[in-house]
Amino acid sequence: MKKLYLALFVLLSTITFAQKDSVKHEVLDKAEVSGYYNIHFWVPEISTDPKQIEAVAQSLVNQYCSGSPGCNGVYFWKTRDAYQKLMFKRNELTIDKYDYNKDKWLKAEDRWKKANWKYVCENLYADFTGVNTINELSFFPYYDDDYRKYGGKKKRPEIRSTRIFPVSSVEISTDPVSQQKPKGSATGVLVVTLTIAIGLVWWVIRNQNKKSKSEAQDNQHPIAPPVQTQTKDIKEWKFGMLGGTIWIENGMLSYKSFPLGATYPLSAVQGVQYNTSLGVAEYIVLASGGKNEKVSIRKSDQSKQTIQEINDYIANWKRSQQSPIAATSSTNQIADEIQKLANLRDSGILTEAEFQEQKQKLLSR
Structure with missing residues (x-):
């Protein structure tokens, strides 16, 4: 009966929660970098008014950044297409794609900016830097000299930035947030949550009846306790027949691609290097005292993404082995560097574009 009362309480709570307003949004990308x-x-329904942008940002930062591990950078886009165009520039218009020929690379980037930069700048409404005590929300951060060079005419609002702080629960009664709620969303959410809650009540009652029958049978025929099994801590990445396999098990990294292969303590591994040239790709496991063998793999975005995933896993593992003091020191250092950059921007030494570029480099360490 206690479980039934609990299920009824959940039902009433979800009905109340579903009636609250919410900001219509979609997470385009969420990645953990340097522990944040x-x-x-x-x-899609965000306004150009800084006060309304601040209210929407506060609501989403509360929802996604108030707990652990928190957020380094948060970006608010008016359109998906603008975000996808910027990601294409960052991932595809890199100097290695042009055989490290700087002139070709700069020409390609200039062509891309002539076609896309104005559109991208006008659809990034704000970004939020939440490292330690910075907590700065910048409005239309890409409205700078570069934006005007490629045809931009709009100006940044007089209030260019403000500070917001993520909290676990906050009541925002201003109109901007309620204006972001899509028509009919509360009704849709209410129907879904009611369906889930009613299903939960039915499931509790059904399992309570099953438990009563099972206990009655167990009293007549006692059952031996189940055998406990243990699972190994193992992570594996496969590159097909050409590239073999890399796996991490119990603090050791191994790779095997016939006839090459080796095993190293994870603490001795600096990372996995990804190289491309003339239509082929390869990876090299960089480790103290390692062989630095080159393993050929298929050249593709998936291969590059897999290598990055391995490096992220190694970095996270090493951070988990650090003392809390060392991890805090690294975070404080990044926060200090960003604050120095902000001071240079405010004093006119750095442009907004230069500030944003250097800030992203720090946040992606």
């Missing part, structure tokens, strides 16, 4: 999240949001 970087998040890109699509908020």
Whole structure:
């Protein structure tokens, strides 16, 4: 009966919660970098008014950044397409794609900016830097000299930035947030939550009846306790027949691609290097005292993404082995560097574009 009362309580709570307003949004990307999240949001009904942007940002930062591990950078996009165009520039218009020929690379980037930069700048409504005590929300951060060079005419609002702080629960009674709620969303959420809650009540009652029958049978025929099994801590990445396999098990990294292969303590591994040239790709496991063998793999975005995933796993593992003092020191150092950059920007030494570029480099360490 206690479980039934609990299920009824959950039902009433979900009905109350479903009636609250919410900001219509979609998470385009959420990645953990240096122990914190970087998040890109699509908020289609966001306003150009800084006060309304601040209210929407506060609501989403509360929802996604108030707990652990918190957020480094949060971006609020008016359109998905603008975000996808910027990601294409960052991932595809890199100098290695042009055989490290700087002139070709700069020409390609200039062509891309002539076609896309104005559109991208006008659809990034704000970004939030939440490292330690910075907590700065910048409005239309890409409205700078570069934006005007490629045809931009709009100006940043007089209030260019403000500070917001993520909290676990906050009541925002201003109109901007309620204006972001899509028509009919509360009704849809209410129907879904009611369906889930009613299903939960039915499930509790059904299992309570099954438990009563099972206990009655067990009293007549006692059952031996189940055998406990243990699972190994193992992570594995496969590159097909050409590239073999890399796996991490109990603090050891191994790779095997016939006839090559080796095993190293994870603490001795600096990372996995990804190289491309003339239509082929390869990876090299960089480790103290390692063989530095080159393993050929298929050249593709998936291979590059897999290598990055391995390096992220190694970095997270090493951070988990650090003392809390060392981890805090690293975070404080990044926060200090960003604050120095902000001071240089405010004094006119750095442009907004230069500040944003250097800030992203720090956040992606």
